[in-house]
Amino acid sequence: MRIAVLCATRRGYLFLKQLTELMPKEDLLVFSFQEQTWEPPFFEQIRDYTVAKGGQFLQAKQVGDQRFSLFWESTVVDLMFVVSWRYLIPASIYRRARLGTFVFHDSLLPEYRGFAPTLWAMINGEDHSGVTLFEISEKVDAGDVVEQVRIPIGADDTIALVMERVTQSYLDLLARNLEGLINGTAPRYPQADSRATYTCKRLPEDNQIDWSASSTTIHNLIRAVSFPYPGAYTHLCGQRMRVWSAQRLPDAFHYTGRIPGRVVAVKPGRGSVVLTGDDALLLTEVQMDGGEVLCASELLTSLSQTLGR
Structure with missing residues (x-):
């Protein structure tokens, strides 16, 4: 055969x-x-x-x-x-x-027909794929x-x-x-074609973080495109910075004065807290283009730093 x-x-x-x-x-x-x-x-x-x-x-x-x-x-x-x-x-x-x-x-067809179904399922916050x-x-x-x-x-x-x-x-x-x-x-x-859903192709540039989005949306993107994918990215002082991992903060302060992407806390050895559109995330592992992967607290050291610029 x-x-x-x-x-x-x-x-x-x-x-x-x-x-x-x-x-x-x-x-x-x-x-x-x-x-x-x-x-x-x-x-x-x-x-x-x-x-x-x-x-x-x-x-x-x-x-x-x-x-x-x-x-x-x-x-x-x-x-x-x-x-x-x-x-x-x-x-x-x-x-x-x-x-x-x-x-x-x-995927569990007919759902998620098309490109990168597992990645899209995670970006969409699904609790299962298949x-x-x-x-x-x-x-x-x-x-x-x-x-x-x-x-x-x-x-x-x-x-x-x-x-x-x-x-x-x-x-x-x-x-x-x-x-x-x-x-x-x-x-x-x-x-059952009547239940079919579809996904489009994703490119590396689609992985740019929009800090005005919700913490859940950003967290889902980060974990969905981490290794072996190219990683979610943002910019720090005009240079590309990849965010390889982050944690949600259930006890984060409620900010009524909010600038998405602004660093609001540095936790040495753990990471740095960054504001999102509705909450905040603890960034843990980051990497500047061409550099090594570092704890975020080694790069994001000041409350005057803003990501995405």
Whole structure:
């Protein structure tokens, strides 16, 4: 049996390892692409692991490119998996898989179809996300569902922690459903399109902090785009400063004279308190561009400092 895997990032690498452990004798065809500069690099590990297992590796973002036309015409694929893939896959490609092409998506579809669903769920303050294994279709993220898993999101969880839960759920879903996908007994049920919601693509510049927003909104952004993402950022004296972590302050003073972004307290070794649109946050870890990660109290040392300027 020949299994094609379109994968990227750490999650794709771990998925590939799990697949080969479950089916060590199958013929592998793997596509992957170079990550963006801010992402942890796993492209080479995916490539090297594929080659070490005797599989065929190809680098591509658009697997339907003209340069692959002759390749696909002479290639037979029995089963195809799509993991952490960011690019559209033409029907002419995914229909080549005799047993079907199956996608892993980070939400409880039909909710959060589209880009970066876990990140968006955290930004929106959701208390859960999920993972859906579904069969690909012409409409984006709209194919029949095989299985779903609900993933809890705590109020102070970071994206790295939630991503670990999501990744483990990918591996669990693969282990539970692989045999059924091969022999045709895996369940499939249609999505309710009337309940569908969608997310747009996010860019690093979308992570700028608006200090006039609520503390909850800012805190959600900070934890949603922290490592391995580029981080939420603001400006200090005209220079970019990333905010890697912050804490909410349930007992913060009530300010009737308020300038969002103004430092109002310095707590050595803990961080610095900054006003928001409705409350205040304790910034704990920050980093100037090109500098090292520091406790916020080492950079925000004066009550005359204002972030966002």
